[in-house]
Amino acid sequence: MPARTPLDADIILAATEEILRRHGPDKATVVDVARALGVSHAAVYKHFASKQALREAVTRRWLDRTRDTLAVIAADRAVPPAQRLRAWLHAVLAGKQAKIREAPELFAAYGILAAAHSTVATDHVADLLGQLTAIIADGAADGGFRTGDAEATARAVFHATVRFHHLAHAGEWQNPGIDTDLDDVCSLLLEGLQAPASP
Template sequence: MAATEPLTAERILRATEEVLRRHGPAKATVVDVARALGVSHGSVYRHFRTKAALREAVTKRWLDRTSEALSGIAADADRDPESRLRDWLATLFAAKRRKAGDDPELFATYSVLAGEQGEAVAEHIADLTGQLTRIVAAGVDAGAFRAADPEATAWAVFRATACFHDPAYAPEWKTPGADADFAALVDLLVQGLRA
């Protein structure tokens, strides 16, 4: 990055991600981030008051990438709720699998950071279950789904599919039967929701 490029929060977060990739969460410091940017660590602290705030922001940024990929599906009222639900679940699984497979070191780093950043993770889960709630509620309104409480139903669907999006299960996503297991679970959930 050019030294003349303005120091922005986004630039700091990109550099932090690279430092985390290189050093891991245990050894990455604000000084390392500042060094990568060619600035003083005080300059980084002007954007992020503490190391914890920087780590939370980079974790939130990472989690938001998944939420953003799913929000368009959840909001697409022109599609029938069943196909939206299927696509949403498949996109979530694919996004998590891609993160784990494309850059396993960074995925492991973010898994550690997510464990430290309870608030960012809680917000992420609330966003995802909120998206699912909108899909389930749309299905109920259209007469396609049966659910007395769309929010509770969305939470149940989210929990039932945890083995396909919770990072703790990442090693299982590479197994030969993972896609078939995922398809069977989604079929079962959709059949249970149908009115």
């Protein structure tokens, strides 16, 4: 029972990510990961029941890596909701820009996995939408934002900022004007959110 280094899910996922970085998504299988760790397939299967489960877990871990930073921004009630909304949207973009800069090949590999494992991507979006809804609900509660349905408004804001967070637009995130572009969209959306009832 006692092993030299106890094999846990974290060790397996770190090894899987290293394989993704070096060889892309095709080689990210239980067999390859077990070989890289020098353990039996069975040992890895004990933590991840299938190739599918392993790939979902590693993708989820990657997508959620910036989630806590974002959650802190979303929940920081010391910052007025309008300012918080803008900061949060910029942080979403900055997190993705950093991921590309640090490891472009890993970003590409995860892009393929996120597209293939749509439940993981859907959960990630739901999580981000929850954070956005919380900011907008705070703005509605303090009277700064005019909305009867924070969740619907959060969806509209999320859809209106797709260019700044959807992987399909990753090629545009290194454009020199991208932060200004996001700022302009934020300003327009905030004007809409903060508008008094129209005549």
